Amino acid sequence: MTTTLSPLELQSRMPVWEALSEFWLDTELADYQLDYIARVIAASPYSVEEVRAIHDYEVAPAVSANLMSVAGEWAGFDSEWLNAKCHRCAARRHLHWYRARIWLQRPLFRFFTEHYWLQVVPRVRSLLGARGQDTRDQSAYAATGTSGSQAAGSEIYSQHEEKTDAGA
Template sequence: MNDPARESVWLALSELWLDTELDAADLAAIAGTLAISGLPVDELEAIYRLEVAPVVWSNAWATAGVWDGFDPDWLFEACRRNQRRRHGLWHRLRCRVLRRAMTYATEDHWQKIRVQL
């Protein structure tokens, strides 16, 4: 089932892992997309950590990562899969163990975005 608001959130958050430098305007645009979604901040945090990060985090570790945007169809399919299993013990444990690796490159930006929500 497609959820356009959630898909917009997935796409916006995935920008944090692109192989590009984000400036204050980029972070404000991401925060604006998240705010428009109408989702509570706690839910946006869960989406960041449990749905998007597990899909795209390896891009931050790549020598020459994706810089122009992730394929939306691929991203949405993978994030939907994580959305379905995010309450499962195995998925949550995996995300907890890998949390630092998955978010080391994005955590500062995420905190700046949270302040804007």
């Protein structure tokens, strides 16, 4: 049994997948990159806890091998490739064997990413607090059929790409 994401869920997930994949690049992330990740998470319809689960079940299994490679990716993953891999992982997310595999791998995921989470989560909470959105009302997103990442995600990604291009 696999679960398929709806087009709306897929559209909401893609900016989150792309932002979280930066934890797995073979480079140390700068403050502006951590700010970008926090803005994407804050703009998404997901709580911090849901984003952590998305990371553990969908992003980390797709890209964690990058940090174990001799010459890992450091500039960024191809969006099309990344989204296809994360989508496949999301489809397996509710399978018992897959959940058991993630449970076994979670200590490794935490070892490589916990220092980033400790920096990103306060930034997300600060952004949400500044907007008066400390808690997420998922029913509000479902009722309108939109997500915060649909409008803000492409703008945030563009700002991130401009900074990345300027730094190169």
